[in-house]
Amino acid sequence: MTVKIFISAGHGGTDPGAVSYDGKYNEKDFNLSIAKYLKEELDRHGIETKLSRDTDERIKVDSYVKMCNDYKPDYALDIHCNSSTSANSNGAEVFHSINGGKGQTLASNVQDELVKLGQNNRGTKTRVNSEGKDYFGFIRKTVCPAVIVECGFMSNEGDINKMNTPEKQKSFAVAIAKGVLKTVGFEYLEPVVKEELVEEVVVGYRVQMGVYQNRSNAQTMVDKLTSAGFKPAIVTVKMIK
Numbered sequence: 001m002t003v004k005i006f007i008s009a010g011h012g013g014t015d016p017g018a019v020s021y022d023g024k025y026n027e028k029d030f031n032l033s034i035a036k037y038l039k040e041e042l043d044r045h046g047i048e049t050k051l052s053r054d055t056d057e058r059i060k061v062d063s064y065v066k067m068c069n070d071y072k073p074d075y076a077l078d079i080h081c082n083s084s085t086s087a088n089s090n091g092a093e094v095f096h097s098i099n100g101g102k103g104q105t106l107a108s109n110v111q112d113e114l115v116k117l118g119q120n121n122r123g124t125k126t127r128v129n130s131e132g133k134d135y136f137g138f139i140r141k142t143v144c145p146a147v148i149v150e151c152g153f154m155s156n157e158g159d160i161n162k163m164n165t166p167e168k169q170k171s172f173a174v175a176i177a178k179g180v181l182k183t184v185g186f187e188y189l190e191p192v193v194k195e196e197l198v199e200e201v202v203v204g205y206r207v208q209m210g211v212y213q214n215r216s217n218a219q220t221m222v223d224k225l226t227s228a229g230f231k232p233a234i235v236t237v238k239m240i241k
Contacts, residue, residue: 004048006068006076009035013058018083018154027081037173076146090156091120095148103145110179117175
């Protein structure tokens with residue numbers, strides 16, 4: 001079964017998105033890193049994927065919605081990080097369409113995995129505009145079930161500490177991937193760890209003429225080798241009964 005997933009990395013280029021509480025990090029960078037790792041994880045499971053961007057560039061919503069619709073995926077995810085005027089706001093939440101359906105299922109599965117990762121559970125949500133339709137263009141205008149994943153809060157020190165390295169960002173991507181895989185009926189496969197090859201270095205050579213049960217026979221061979229100009233030695237071989 002071929003499954004196609006569109007992955008959007010929110011913001012980018014001249015649009016930094018939210019800035020961390022300490023001014024050190026921009027949301028756009030976290031979004032892109034998580035999106036790229038998510039693509040790697042899904043690719044590893046044989047799922048076809050497409051990124052809205054793989055560099056630091058700004059793409060308007062309508063442009064990546066068109067990109068998504070032209071790709072005709074089964075599902076679409078827009079990766080974001082949240083922000084609040086309250087430094088205490090923290091955790092993950094996932095938005096889906098007011099129409100529920102497959103998008104709501106995807107949102108629930110992704111949210112469950114983010115909570116398992118250790119994020120505060122802010123739940124799955126919908127948002128309505130003044131016309132009673134989905135507020136977010138990414139959800140409203142895509143032709144497939146779509147969700148917006150808010151991984152954590154840039155305004156919260158605890159969340160930043162969970163997301164501020166590539167390794168931590170990859171853990172978020174793995175969590176999201178598990179939610180996607182569950183939705184499409186794929187089993188998550190643990191990555192195969194390649195064993196590091198150890199280089200062998202030759203330090204010398206050993207020559208053995210034979211093994212004797214009787215020491216006198218061994219001594220006879222030593223005497224012959226000695227008379228021939230060699231310097232043999234008897235090594236006692238022991239066996240534990």
